[in-house]
Amino acid sequence: MSVFNTSHRPDNLILYLDAVSVSFDGFKALNALSFYVGRGELRAIIGPNGAGKTTMMDVVTGKTRPDVGSVVFGDRVDLTKLDEAEIANLGIGRKFQKPTVFENQTVFENLELALAGDRSIWASLFFRLNGAQRQRIQQVLALIRLHERRDWLAGNLSHGQKQWLEIGMLLMQDPQLLLVDEPAAGMTDEETMRTAQMLKEIAKDHSVVVVEHDMAFVKSLQCRVTVLHEGSVLAEGSLETVQANEQVIEVYLGR
Numbered sequence: 001m002s003v004f005n006t007s008h009r010p011d012n013l014i015l016y017l018d019a020v021s022v023s024f025d026g027f028k029a030l031n032a033l034s035f036y037v038g039r040g041e042l043r044a045i046i047g048p049n050g051a052g053k054t055t056m057m058d059v060v061t062g063k064t065r066p067d068v069g070s071v072v073f074g075d076r077v078d079l080t081k082l083d084e085a086e087i088a089n090l091g092i093g094r095k096f097q098k099p100t101v102f103e104n105q106t107v108f109e110n111l112e113l114a115l116a117g118d119r120s121i122w123a124s125l126f127f128r129l130n131g132a133q134r135q136r137i138q139q140v141l142a143l144i145r146l147h148e149r150r151d152w153l154a155g156n157l158s159h160g161q162k163q164w165l166e167i168g169m170l171l172m173q174d175p176q177l178l179l180v181d182e183p184a185a186g187m188t189d190e191e192t193m194r195t196a197q198m199l200k201e202i203a204k205d206h207s208v209v210v211v212e213h214d215m216a217f218v219k220s221l222q223c224r225v226t227v228l229h230e231g232s233v234l235a236e237g238s239l240e241t242v243q244a245n246e247q248v249i250e251v252y253l254g255r
């Protein structure tokens with residue numbers, strides 16, 4: 001175990017990184033990073049710009065290969081041996097910062113397309129929903145607060161609503177682990193608070209890792225927070241605990 005590790009290790013793990021390093025032209029974006037996420041956990045990852053948050057997500061989803069270290073999903077699946085599509089198929093969904101919904105399709109159709117598994121319009125032409133699938137779409141519509149907007153063209157939704165729709169599209173694949181990159185960016189205060197509530201609800205059935213800068217949002221998630229700095233875990237615990245940590249204060253104020 002790395003000397004940098006300050007991460008708590010839950011009993012039932014969904015994700016674990018052990019001494020993961022990634023270098024770009026000699027610069028260590030991740031530096032012997034070790035941390036653990038428990039099954040069914042909601043976890044926030046914070047850290048100043050360049051701390052390695054995006055690189056960490058890239059390593060988990062197979063976009064970037066670590067130079068050394070292991071990335072383990074569930075009991076024993078070594079993610080460093082798999083490509084992006086294989087990792088997604090295992091049940092790891094990623095929500096990027098910018099929403100990428102089909103603007104010319106309705107909210108309902110977007111969810112239908114996500115269910116088809118293949119993000120092509122062609123696939124949906126030959127795809128017929130069964131009762132259980134229809135019910136699942138209704139459930140997700142309620143969860144993402146877009147029930148009354150189900151027949152709207154996605155292009156007419158607000159930025160926040162598009163983010164919710166995209167989260168809903170990921171949920172249609174029923175991922176075990178959901179990685180969400182700065183969901184609150186560009187949202188109104190009300191949308192931000194609704195998003196926090198939504199992620200808490202989603203975390204009842206899925207493990208969720210959220211990278212976020214907005215501290216009010218992180219506070220309302222009421223979950224364990226991991227602070228990254230220079231590619232390692234600097235501190236971990238409740239938001240109150242990490243905000244009171246001398247090193248964390250130094251890193252944020254010293255920016």
Ligand SMILES: Nc1ncnc2c1ncn2[C@@H]1O[C@H](COP(=O)(O)OP(=O)(O)OP(=O)(O)O)[C@@H](O)[C@H]1O
Nearest residue numbers: 024025028029047048049050051052053054055056
């Ligand atoms: N493809 C790349 N080539 C070179 N350097 C990179 C590459 N990707 C990331 N880096 C560098 O690695 C470091 C970590 O970047 P990363 O994007 O993971 O940080 P972050 O915590 O997500 O930052 P932010 O909060 O600004 O998004 C940064 O210094 C960045 O410039």
